[in-house]
Amino acid sequence: EAGVVQSPRYKIIEKKQPVAFWCNPISGHNTLYWYLQNLGQGPELLIRYENEEAVDDSQLPKDRFSAERLKGVDSTLKIQPAELGDSAVYLCASSEGLAGAQETQYFGPGTRLLVL
């Protein structure tokens, strides 16, 4: 069974440029998560989708970050414009059911972003 797929794996951009990350969750998984991981830290949630609905985006910096999961399957996370402090690893995860259960989240390989 295929795991969570993310692309690109690496991205280098100049500050103020836009960037987008794509995620395809495990087939049949209803809940999709975007996490941010800074160097030396654990991942932190940016946004959680249950099917196509964003049910928790409280940690998403909405002035420059946006996300969508239009058909309840794959998802895109966008930053516009990127800042130097956005350099980090962006992880996508998915889980089978809805967040009310004790669900295990499965992570993709991440996209490593470097903003110059």
Place this chain on the structure above:
Amino acid sequence: DQQVKQNSPSLSVQEGRISILNCDYTNSMFDYFLWYKKYPAEGPTFLISISSIKDKNEDGRFTVFLNKSAKHLSLHIVPSQPGDSAVYFCAASARAGGTSYGKLTFGQGTILTVHP
């Protein structure tokens, strides 16, 4: 506030011996705990989990212990192998409402090195 803490940034053990990784939490609403392993340039890989209704869960060489009164969990790896060398993250989630609902809260990680 750091609700999940891994106070040991690194741990070094000899092959064949036991590795013990520790994790403390402060949020009494957490009721599901997980350990993830992460190799460089990869996403976190799920290892083992435990529900708050249990105090121990085993899976092969991996055992997780939960002490709810102390708000402490640990991961035991016996016997340790060089391939276990990675960063280990503990994570917690809460089914009930509040800011920890529906997401994983991670510790900072512990770098485990197993020497041949």
